[in-house]
Amino acid sequence: MxxxxxxxxxxxxxxxxxxxxxxxxxxxxxxxxxxxxxxxxxxxxxxxxxxxxxxxxxxxxxxxxxxxxxxxxxxxxxxxxxxxxxxxxxxxxxxxxxxxxxxxxxxxxxxxxxxxxxxxxxxxxxxxxxxxxxxxxxxxxxxxxxxxxxxxxxxxxxxxxxxxxRSAFDPHEFNARLLPRAEARATLGLPADDAPVFGAVGRLVDDKGFACLLEAFAKALASRPEMRLVIIGEGSNRTALEARINQLGLQDKVSLPGHLKHAAMLYKAFDWVTIPSLDEGLGLILQEAVMSGVPVLTSDLPVFREQLAETGRYAPVNDIDAWQEAILQALGLPAQSIAADQYAVLAPDLAWQRFSQAATSLLSCRK
Structure with missing residues (x-):
């Protein structure tokens, strides 16, 4: 074939x-x-x-x-x-x-x-x-x-x-490649302390909502100045995001390491993964984060509710004040318990089984 x-x-x-x-x-x-x-x-x-x-x-x-x-x-x-x-x-x-x-x-x-x-x-x-x-x-x-x-x-x-x-990953193969927390943080140049780190991964373009995330994070820092934010990715909005980081004086709080080929290995560096997208077809980052055992905070989009249902932590799309509040609330929540609940609802093993069966059927010459 x-x-x-x-x-x-x-x-x-x-x-x-x-x-x-x-x-x-x-x-x-x-x-x-x-x-x-x-x-x-x-x-x-x-x-x-x-x-x-x-x-x-x-x-x-x-x-x-x-x-x-x-x-x-x-x-x-x-x-x-x-x-x-x-x-x-x-x-x-x-x-x-x-x-x-x-x-x-x-x-x-x-x-x-x-x-x-x-x-x-x-x-x-x-x-x-x-x-x-x-x-x-x-x-x-x-x-x-x-x-x-x-x-x-x-x-x-x-x-x-x-x-x-619905796209999915083999959870066992995925988890075998994850770096431990300390090694992942060191790879991203993060301090070895326990200061909370929010992560985001995606193209630096308007639809990913990183401009809103940056503004919300900057406002939340007034209450929790020890936080850090890492946005992994590359794109046309890099210059604008860098300029805003400089204007806000956040060079030591927010980092943009660019596109990292092995970004999927680094999720354990984060305490929360944020997905502030304005629109998504699926959102592979959500799946990768949940499989890594890291809780996710996402925009309130139907496709994210499809995957996480009531275990998701959601904030209105492109709402800076709501995202600020959601970030601060996340720091007071039992992250490990939420991550476990999200994993159970996403059910990566079952999702991979269903995806594999559907993909095999689509590619078969006997269809």
Missing amino acids: SILNVMWAGGSAFASVHKVHQQILSQSEPGTVVKTWLLQGPSTGCVAEVGECREWNLSSARLKGKHFWRLLKPWLRARFRKALQETDAQVLLLDGLGVARTLLPVLKSLPHMRAVVVIHGSTRLHRKDQQLFRQFPASQLTLAAVSQTLASSLEYDLQMPVTAL
């Missing part, structure tokens, strides 16, 4: 997407050959190993057929068609709507290939998307979303079935 994994782009900014696809591909049949296409950018910096890689190095304008490139759409599709035939792939695993819009028109002339489109987050749908998807029989095209919340929303918008494929 041969699977072609088609991603929009490589690099650390897309680490979570690559992790999801790697987890899905890990459930393919023994002996399966996996190849990967990156439509944009190089494979350098990719966190996940996704097989032999071809870099197309195409611009967004070219892929979307904007301006002059609209005239060259037939030529580009002919290139894709020839390349697809050369792969001998039976199944295509497509990263999101952008990739689906690019390659599904080509698959109409390749009925022996089956496509699975994995949608990772809320996105703006067009009428043309529904029209495109309806051109394929269910035997050739499956739409999947990384959470039940996202799947239900897409089903409502598209008026067609969407498989819920």
